[in-house]
Amino acid sequence: MMVARRARREFDAGFKLEVVRMVKDQGLSVGDVCRSMDLGETVVRRWMKQYTAELNGQAGIGKALTPEQQRIRQLEAENRQLRMDNDGLKKSFGLLCPRTEMSYRLVRQLQQEAVPVTQACRLLQISRAGYYQHWRRGTQAADIVTTVHLKAVFTASGSTYGSRRLVTALQAQGLAIGRYRVRRLMREAALHPVWKRKFIRTTDSRHDLPIAENLLDRKFEPALPNLAWVSDITYVRMRAGWLYLAVVMDLFSRKIVGWAMAPAMPTELIASALRMAVQQRKPVPGLLLHSDRGSQYASLEYQSLLDQHGIRCSMSRKGNCWDNAVMERFFLKLKMERVWQQDYANQGEAQRDIADYIVRFYNGIRLHSKLGYLSPVVYERKMVAIPPITVSEMI
Known part of the structure; x- marks a missing residue:
């Protein structure tokens, strides 16, 4: 093609x-x-x-490793040391008792061919109890190495991954492991994703401004990028008050394509997020952009910006959060996996951390179950090799 x-x-x-x-x-x-x-x-x-x-040649200042990155480096060093120790033990056992070691391996192979362990041990003249003890020692050593990998992936995710995403991440590193073993190792290592839920209303639909129809109609899976976007506003608590975040998401890959943050919720906040998305994606006229029916989205300034770029407006029905469920789900992930684990002292600290979550972690690393456990960036690169299109088959 x-x-x-x-x-x-x-x-x-x-x-x-x-x-x-x-x-x-x-x-x-x-x-x-x-x-x-x-x-x-x-x-x-x-x-x-x-x-x-x-800026007249002012030099930048490098950024030191964060405590999280230092912990990951430490876990990687421990993993290398454990591998070296494990290799040394294997060589020692082979020198001390090579015949028994080979017999145990043969029993394992016969067991995979439906030969009972008791019969195999009797034929090879070895102790069945010794075989099981040897097998348990090997399993425990393997669990120690796997747990190091598990902790490294769990820490790198910001302590947010559950067993499903951990299985996918570990398998991507070449480890043959199943979900039940991961769950057992998580229990033994006391790895528990913990979050708490808060709520504050950010939508004010009590206004007399024009309301658009619900053109999206919960069709959350467009066939191509830049066919349907969704947008919304949420809040972030700081010690010194509130920070509001406006986000634009492409439904095709669930990628965040535009965002803006400010200590208030004026129309300019959502307009800034939309301008970033348009600059980055360059959508063709006819793109559908869905939001709630808040006063910011119904304002003349925002509607004029949509008309300027040939974007069709869609709005949720009154009091129906499910019409914008994908955006609501992203905000929940953001708060579970990052915001509720932090205590932001000021606006600058919150903006840096949220931008890091969006750019580095969510778009680039986080495994998304809806995308076949790929990140939005990887999913787009894998799925999209398509020439520019018209909007004849829009939602």
Whole structure:
């Protein structure tokens, strides 16, 4: 199939500045930002040099490893040491009793061929109790090594992965392991994802502004990217008050394509998130964007921005959160996996941590069950090799 050449994208100065600030002010790496926003590293590094030149050559400050990253490094070192110790023990057993070791292996092979353990041990003239003891020693040694891997993956996920995602992540590292064994090792290692739930209302539908029809109608699985987006606003508690977050998601890959944060909820907040998404994705006219019927989304300023880019507006029915369930689910994940585990002292600290969750973890790493346990970035790269389309088959 012929793939159309990708059109050259143009970015305005405001978008370039936002990307540079993600790296310089919010502590994100260039690679994470590029993978999440589908940008080239060369382009972003050039924008950073231009930004530095405008500041009269002021040097950046490197970022040290976080406690979480230090813990992962420590677990990886422990894993290497355990592998070396395990290899040494295997060599020692082979030198001390090679015949018995080979007999145990043969019993294991015969057992897989439906030969009873008792019969195999009698034929090889070895103790059945000795075989089971040998097998338990090997299982315990394997559990120790696997638990180190398990803890490393669990820590890297921000202590949020359950048994299903841990199985997928460990299998991706080449470990043959099932869910029941992972659950047992989690219990033994006391690995428990813990979260608590809070609520505050952010939608004000008590207004006389025009309301759009529910064109999305809960069709949450478009066939291609940039056919249907969803948007919403949530809140984040800080010691010094509240921080509000507006997000735009592409339903095809569940990727967050635009976001903005501010200490209040004006229309400019959702407009900034939408402008970032449009700059990044360059959708064709006819894109469907669904939201609730809050006053910000019904405002003349927001509706004019939709018209400017040829975007069709869709709104949930009154009091029906299920019409925007995918967006609500993302906010729950964000708070379970990151926000409720933190105590943000100020707005800057909250913005850096939330941007890190979106760009580095959620878009680039987090395994999404709806996407076959792939991250949104990996899913798009794997599934999308399609030329530009018209909107004749839109939702």
